[in-house]
Amino acid sequence: MAKQERAIRTRNALITAAAELFDQDGYEASSLAVISARAGVSSGALHFHFANKAALVDGVVNAAGERLRSITRHRDALSLQVLIDASHDLVRGLAQDVVLRAGFALSARPERTAAARDLRRDWQTWVEATVERAAREGALMPGVVPCDLATTVVAVAAGLEALGGGDPRWLDRSALARFWALVLPCVVSPAARDLFAGLGRAGCDPVPRGVPVAPPRIGS
Amino acid sequence: MAKQERAIRTRNALITAAAELFDQDGYEASSLAVISARAGVSSGALHFHFANKAALVDGVVNAAGERLRSITRHRDALSLQVLIDASHDLVRGLAQDVVLRAGFALSARPERTAAARDLRRDWQTWVEATVERAAREGALMPGVVPCDLATTVVAVAAGLEALGGGDPRWLDRSALARFWALVLPCVVSPAARDLFAGLGRAGCDPVPRGVPVAPPRIGS
Structure with missing residues (x-):
């Protein structure tokens, strides 16, 4: 694998790991150390791609x-x-x-x-x-x-x-x-x-806590 | 002021202070010490009303x-x-x-x-x-x-x-x-x-980054 391709893979792995951890544990709770470990790369490699947490946020x-x-x-x-x-x-x-x-x-x-x-x-x-x-x-x-x-x-x-x-x-x-x-x-x-045509009604699939569907009665 | 009335005022002051700080600085960054100081009450008074941060959240x-x-x-x-x-x-x-x-x-x-x-x-x-x-x-x-x-x-x-x-x-x-x-x-x-009647159109007031209003032209 060429060096550049490896670098792109590492960068993408860091972005995915950061996104997963931010999404799961929140931004504050996700440290750079845990992110690099999850991506399977060294702390040095993380810092090569992203100078700090804000740069990683920009990356995501x-x-x-x-x-x-x-x-x-x-x-x-x-x-x-x-x-x-x-x-x-x-x-x-x-x-x-x-x-x-x-x-x-x-x-x-x-x-x-x-x-x-x-x-x-x-x-x-x-x-x-x-x-x-x-x-x-x-x-x-x-x-x-x-x-x-x-x-x-x-x-x-x-x-x-x-x-x-x-x-x-x-x-x-x-x-x-x-x-x-x-x-x-x-x-x-x-x-x-x-x-x-055909776009209008997608059937009344259940939605979260959907109200029961009753046909509206029209008043006089 | 009766004792009970004072307690209600203190409780409300704590809820308002907590809401302001959570809203402004975020939940994590808002400590109980800062909240009680902002409400102008002692840390003991805060703990009399709310056992911990989760109880204060419930209060808000x-x-x-x-x-x-x-x-x-x-x-x-x-x-x-x-x-x-x-x-x-x-x-x-x-x-x-x-x-x-x-x-x-x-x-x-x-x-x-x-x-x-x-x-x-x-x-x-x-x-x-x-x-x-x-x-x-x-x-x-x-x-x-x-x-x-x-x-x-x-x-x-x-x-x-x-x-x-x-x-x-x-x-x-x-x-x-x-x-x-x-x-x-x-x-x-x-x-x-x-x-x-009169409810339909509230005028095309400016909204955030609203698109310019142009009458739709109807195709043939």
């Missing part, structure tokens, strides 16, 4: 940022479809990919400077631009204000991330599917509706 | 729970209106009331036992019951699944709480108003719509 956040970039990559589809797909990819990633999950949590820590990378802000910027594109494509119902939709999508994703920290079932596909099932009928323009 | 969470109960108290109005009002009261409370904010954050800490009071779960239970009542009152559009609405409201509130920790503007009234403006048109039944 940047690795998570790469994953976020892949989630929000250009796709050849209607922007509203791209937004729905990316939101599902993000929530699934937060459930399954410890680097993405730890990166999001770390990038929101209060001691991070304003100039440091903030993954939620990156996500917000992308959501806003994508909703704007969806509006220009004529996919939004007349009267739907793009920033209302963008703000709501960002809030829901942050909420599922936060709730998922206490109960992973919030990061199931079903909770996010419930959100889209609720809003798509009033968000998708008639012109775009045919393209979203 | 329970005080926040009282505030949540007041937010979700019975109101003589349509259940959907009660839900909207309570969501605004909760978000405003998270912005302005440090005991409520710290209580929500503390009640989600991983070391809390499953039996300990969880304010987000209390809120979720209330939201689910209130949406169910709204459905029975005929206030929901046919086709709207109550658990979709309940899940979304819980996720949005948790998202605004989480995002508000990094940028308080998310706890402005405007971000939550955007959510309700987006969903109410497709959630409120025709029968109930007249009762919600």
Whole structure:
């Protein structure tokens, strides 16, 4: 194995070990010594790659940022479809990919400077631009204000991330599917509706402490 | 001042001081010594009221729970209106009331036992019951699944709480108003719509990094 390849492997092993420990035991409780031991590398090797804990945090956040970039990559589809797909990819990633999950949590820590990378802000910027594109494509119902939709999508994703920290079932596909099932009928323009056939209802899967589903009775 | 009244004042001062310090410096960094000093009471007085840090956390969470109960108290109005009002009261409370904010954050800490009071779960239970009542009152559009609405409201509130920790503007009234403006048109039944006149659009107030508002153009 070439020297450079070994260095990249060591760096990735440290990032994964740090993400796992930060995610499991919290940032304060995770020492550099435990992280290097978990990665199976010497303390010297850790310090070769990361000068201190803050540099390791940057490493995890940047690795998570790469994953976020892949989630929000250009796709050849209607922007509203791209937004729905990316939101599902993000929530699934937060459930399954410890680097993405730890990166999001770390990038929101209060001691991070304003100039440091903030993954939620990156996500917000992308959501806003994508909703704007969806509006220009004529996919939004007349009267739907793009920033209302963008703000709501960002809030829901942050909420599922936060709730998922206490109960992973919030990061199931079903909770996010419930959100889209609720809003798509009033968000998708008639012109775009045919393209979203089958998207509306994902079945009333159990969600965390879901309320029993009863058909609404309409008053007089 | 009667002895009992003095004891209640001391206890409340300790809860407020603890909430302020947990909120400002984090749970780990806040020692009992600093908390009692901030409350202006002796270390002995603190230990008279709270045996240890975990008991103080319970004190803050329970005080926040009282505030949540007041937010979700019975109101003589349509259940959907009660839900909207309570969501605004909760978000405003998270912005302005440090005991409520710290209580929500503390009640989600991983070391809390499953039996300990969880304010987000209390809120979720209330939201689910209130949406169910709204459905029975005929206030929901046919086709709207109550658990979709309940899940979304819980996720949005948790998202605004989480995002508000990094940028308080998310706890402005405007971000939550955007959510309700987006969903109410497709959630409120025709029968109930007249009762919600004026609720739909709260104006496109600036929100954090809000996208510019452009009317959607509808494609052919």
